[in-house]
Amino acid sequence: MAATKEEIITGLAEIVNEIAGIPTEDVKEEKSFTDDLDVDSLSMVEVVVAAEERFNVKIPDDDVKNLQTVGDAAKYVLDHQG
Amino acid sequence: MTAKIRPAKGSPYARIHGVGGYRPTRVVPNEEILQHIDSSDEWIRSRSGIVTRHWAGPDETVAEMTLEASGKAIADAGLTADQIGTVIISTVSHFKQTPAIATEIAHRLGAGTAAAFDISAACAGFGYGLTIAKSLVVEGSADYVLVVGVERLSDLTDLSDRSTAFLFGDGAGAVVVGPATEPGIGPTRWGSEGDKADVISQTVSWEAYREHRVEKFPALRQEGQTVFRWAVYEMARVAQEALDAAGVAPDELDVFIPHQANMRIIDSMVKTLKLPEHVTVARDVETTGNTSAASIPLAMERLLATGQARSGDTALVIGFGAGLVYASTVVTLP
Numbered sequence: 001m002a003a004t005k006e007e008i009i010t011g012l013a014e015i016v017n018e019i020a021g022i023p024t025e026d027v028k029e030e031k032s033f034t035d036d037l038d039v040d041s042l043s044m045v046e047v048v049v050a051a052e053e054r055f056n057v058k059i060p061d062d063d064v065k066n067l068q069t070v071g072d073a074a075k076y077v078l079d080h081q082g
Numbered sequence: 083m084t085a086k087i088r089p090a091k092g093s094p095y096a097r098i099h100g101v102g103g104y105r106p107t108r109v110v111p112n113e114e115i116l117q118h119i120d121s122s123d124e125w126i127r128s129r130s131g132i133v134t135r136h137w138a139g140p141d142e143t144v145a146e147m148t149l150e151a152s153g154k155a156i157a158d159a160g161l162t163a164d165q166i167g168t169v170i171i172s173t174v175s176h177f178k179q180t181p182a183i184a185t186e187i188a189h190r191l192g193a194g195t196a197a198a199f200d201i202s203a204a205c206a207g208f209g210y211g212l213t214i215a216k217s218l219v220v221e222g223s224a225d226y227v228l229v230v231g232v233e234r235l236s237d238l239t240d241l242s243d244r245s246t247a248f249l250f251g252d253g254a255g256a257v258v259v260g261p262a263t264e265p266g267i268g269p270t271r272w273g274s275e276g277d278k279a280d281v282i283s284q285t286v287s288w289e290a291y292r293e294h295r296v297e298k299f300p301a302l303r304q305e306g307q308t309v310f311r312w313a314v315y316e317m318a319r320v321a322q323e324a325l326d327a328a329g330v331a332p333d334e335l336d337v338f339i340p341h342q343a344n345m346r347i348i349d350s351m352v353k354t355l356k357l358p359e360h361v362t363v364a365r366d367v368e369t370t371g372n373t374s375a376a377s378i379p380l381a382m383e384r385l386l387a388t389g390q391a392r393s394g395d396t397a398l399v400i401g402f403g404a405g406l407v408y409a410s411t412v413v414t415l416p
Contacts, residue, residue, distance in 0.1 A: 040128070040129065041129075041306060041307055042129065042306070042307070042310050042346050042350075044307070045307050045310050045311045045314070046314075046350065048311075049311065049314075049315060061305075061307055061308045061311065064307060
């Protein structure tokens with residue numbers, strides 16, 4: 001069953017917490033991965049791969065650069081999840 | 083008539099008999115790199131784990147570094163140069179293509195008329211050379227094979243590229259592969275992915291430079307995120323396959339020596355592979371930088387020299403880089 005936007009954001013928060021050690025409550029829709037959450041370009045790759053596995057989506061490298069905020073990533077997953 | 087051809091008689095198995103390394107005398111700290119790029123020591127360390135690297139001086143040519151490392155490897159094997167039957171040199175930064183530098187090395191080492199040739203497999207060059215060497219020993223074309231990875235990547239570094247200026251180092255690492263009564267080098271899992279040729283490459287061809295179509299000397303460039311993803315996830319799978327092919331369980335592994343590309347890649351590979359706590363992981367990139375084909379034998383030599391690894395330990399090695407190409411196998415340390 002496809003995840004809702006809220007479920008995706010909760011899942012992304014857990015992933016960001018696991019990879020970058022950011023408290024889950026800080027991971028909100030409007031937050032920028034690099035500017036607000038201190039997720040650098042390499043950690044972003046780890047977040048993306050974890051999100052792919054968790055939500056059963058494919059996120060090609062070319063699309064990763066467009067995922068600036070948690071909301072961008074949630075929308076991408078919502079639109080592409082299998 | 084079709085005559086019956088007598089095949090060569092090789093050794094049942096092969097192993098690494100000795101290892102040697104050479105690091106240029108000049109140590110270059112991040113502060114020196116920061117004279118060329120807008121960055122910080124903290125940024126370089128957090129993205130790469132690199133604190134210092136060695137850059138070769140005018141006298142530390144590809145040939146001189148190779149001779150130093152090779153002499154040590156041959157001595158470590160308890161051999162003399164005249165016992166070397168084949169010399170294989172992997173490099174992407176020797177700027178004279180013909181003749182192969184391996185012939186000069188064979189001659190200057192005193193390896194007589196040893197077969198000698200260069201290979202080009204970038205950061206997987208050591209694994210490619212090791213695989214060829216093992217095959218030669220087992221097939222019977224050589225008793226002892228010298229395999230060298232050598233690079234002067236400082237010559238191919240664009241000091242104005244803030245994503246790569248701090249990455250590369252120079253040096254040479256060598257091993258001697260020879261006969262064994264027990265398998266000392268496992269099956270190789272290797273391959274290429276030419277559809278990803280643009281991910282890591284030389285910025286421009288020598289031809290374009292010669293014809294003045296570009297002003298800047300060729301340098302190495304890469305797409306960091308794509309390389310990271312491929313290395314951490316795809317290469318971890320290849321390394322696992324090499325372990326499985328060798329029939330070595332993670333608990334039996336003592337040492338992991340991945341290509342020293344970047345500490346972040348190494349850390350994430352270790353996590354993805356779920357290696358047991360007791361496995362010693364080579365982290366030579368911190369003080370050596372990324373030396374492409376030289377990185378695995380250099381890291382191997384340092385682990386043994388510092389007592390972090392011991393002769394007889396079982397090590398998983400994996401090289402991966404421009405091509406894209408990769409090679410992974412399990413070896414018994416010399």
